[in-house]
Amino acid sequence: GGIERTFIAIKPDGVQRGLVAEVINRFERKGYKLVGIKAIVPSKELAEEHYGDLKARPFYKGLVNYMTSGRAPVIAMVWEGPDVIRQGRRIIGATNPLDAEPGSIRGDYTISVGRNAIHGSDSFESATIEIGLWFKPTEVFDWKFTHEEWIIS
Numbered sequence: 064g065g066i067e068r069t070f071i072a073i074k075p076d077g078v079q080r081g082l083v084a085e086v087i088n089r090f091e092r093k094g095y096k097l098v099g100i101k102a103i104v105p106s107k108e109l110a111e112e113h114y115g116d117l118k119a120r121p122f123y124k125g126l127v128n129y130m131t132s133g134r135a136p137v138i139a140m141v142w143e144g145p146d147v148i149r150q151g152r153r154i155i156g157a158t159n160p161l162d163a164e165p166g167s168i169r170g171d172y173t174i175s176v177g178r179n180a181i182h183g184s185d186s187f188e189s190a191t192i193e194i195g196l197w198f199k200p201t202e203v204f205d206w207k208f209t210h211e212e213w214i215i216s
C-alpha cells in the first residue's frame with residue numbers, strides 16, 4: 064500500500080476507560096507515524112457532520128450526544144503510513160465489539176456497539192473528509208522517522 068493518512072479518534076468512553084496510551088501504543092509500535100493529535104470536545108455541528116451518513120439511524124442522536132457530552136474529551140489523531148486506513152480498521156476491530164477479534168482494540172477492551180471506544184476512517188475518501196473536519200492544516204505535521212529505512216522498504 065501507498066503512504067496514506069487516516070483519522071483515528073478515541074471516543075469519550077475510551078478516554079474514561081483509560082485507553083489513550085494503549086491505543087497510541089498499538090499504532091505507534093506497529094510502525095505508524097503520529098502526524099496530528101489533540102483533545103477536543105466536538106461541537107454538535109462537528110459530531111453531526113462527522114456521522115452525517117448515519118443521520119437516519121435510530122442510534123444517531125444518542126451517538127452525537129455521547130460524542131459531545133464533554134464528560135471526557137475526544138482524542139483526535141492523524142496517523143500516517145503504508146495502508147494505514149485499512150490496517151487501522153483491523154487494529155481497531157469490527158464495529159460491534161461482539162464481532163471484533165481478540166487482539167483488536169474493540170475485541171480486547173469493549174463489549175457494546177454504543178461504547179466501542181474508538182473511531183477510524185473506513186476509506187480514503189472518508190479519511191480525507193474527516194481529517195479536514197477535525198484538523199486545521201497547521202495542526203498536521205510533515206515529518207520523517209530518522210529510522211524510516213528500518214520500518215519501510
Ligand code: DAT
Binds near residue numbers: 126181182
Ligand atoms: P465504525 O465506527 O466501525 O466505522 P459505523 O460507521 O457503522 O461503524 O458507525 C459509527 C458508530 O455508530 C459506531 O462506531 C458505533 C455507532 N453505532 C453503529 N451501529 C450501531 C448500533 N446498531 N447501535 C448503536 N450504535 C451504533
Ligand code: MG
Binds near residue numbers: 183185
Ligand atoms: Mg464508520
